[in-house]
Amino acid sequence: MHEKLLQYIGSGHHFSQKEIEMVKEYFEPVSFSKNTVIEAAGKVPDYLYYIVSGYLRLFYMDQNGNEVTTHINCPPGFFTSYSHFISRTVSEHNVECITACELLRITKKDLDYLVNESQGMKDFSISVFQQSIAYNENRSRELSALNAEERYLKLLKDYPEIIQHVPIQYIASFLGMKPESLSRIRRKIIN
Numbered sequence: 574m575h576e577k578l579l580q581y582i583g584s585g586h587h588f589s590q591k592e593i594e595m596v597k598e599y600f601e602p603v604s605f606s607k608n609t610v611i612e613a614a615g616k617v618p619d620y621l622y623y624i625v626s627g628y629l630r631l632f633y634m635d636q637n638g639n640e641v642t643t644h645i646n647c648p649p650g651f652f653t654s655y656s657h658f659i660s661r662t663v664s665e666h667n668v669e670c671i672t673a674c675e676l677l678r679i680t681k682k683d684l685d686y687l688v689n690e691s692q693g694m695k696d697f698s699i700s701v702f703q704q705s706i707a708y709n710e711n712r713s714r715e716l717s718a719l720n721a722e723e724r725y726l727k728l729l730k731d732y733p734e735i736i737q738h739v740p741i742q743y744i745a746s747f748l749g750m751k752p753e754s755l756s757r758i759r760r761k762i763i764n
Contacts, residue, residue: 574602574625578677581623581649585700588693596694599687600677605670612668618658620678624648627674628738632746633665642746645671645739647732651701671739716749722758724748 575597582588582596600623605611612618614633622629629652631644643666646652657664658681679687687694715724725748728735735744745755 574675574677575600577625577649578623582694582697586693586697588691592691592693595687595691599683600679603676603678605674605676607670607673609670609674610667611670611676612654612664612666614665614667616663617661618654618664618668620680621651621653621658621684622668623651623677623679625675625677627676628671628735629674630669630671630739630743630747631666632669632743633667640746642743645735645743645747647735647738655705671743721748721750721754722761724750725755725758726762 578600579588579593579596588596602625605627611622611629612620624646626648628645628647630642630646631652631654632640632642635641644652653668654664654666656662657666661681684698688698689695715727719727725744728744728748741755741759742752745752748755
């Protein structure tokens with residue numbers, strides 16, 4: 574499993590053999606079955622996950638008891654309740670495996686150690702953080718500027734495989750709409 578992570582972090586960043594061995598040592602391989610909550614709301618997230626395979630979502634419960642999906646990720650990439658993981662604060666979000674997942678995980682303490690000991694990891698971490706900020710700014714803009722159909726079509730264009738792996742109700746919530754609205758949009762597009 575480490576090979577995929579090493580390919581991912583090695584694109585655009587140089588890592589010495591010692592740094593590669595450190596990454597292998599500190600990222601722990603784990604597997605989870607479908608519908609497993611791997612980080613629960615109401616506590617500080619324990620791990621940052623690298624997705625080798627599978628789909629994850631970040632969600633919270635609104636005041637009416639409805640699940641609201643705020644983020645869906647697919648491989649490759651990192652996933653957790655980022656701001657709470659970094660600041661070591663209690664998260665209101667759950668991290669759930671939508672499908673069976675193979676992951677590599679690292680604690681905040683071990684990540685900090687790697688970043689302090691490895692210039693390659695430090696550079697890579699900065700670029701991941703910058704990408705995350707850009708993604709979140711872009712997502713906020715799209716939610717406010719695009720209508721529901723445009724958001725759905727953009728998601729299909731950017732992540733065509735998501736429809737085969739992620740239930741419609743999670744996609745609808747992620748796009749800021751009800752499942753019935755997304756069903757109408759999908760019927761319209763098919764016709």
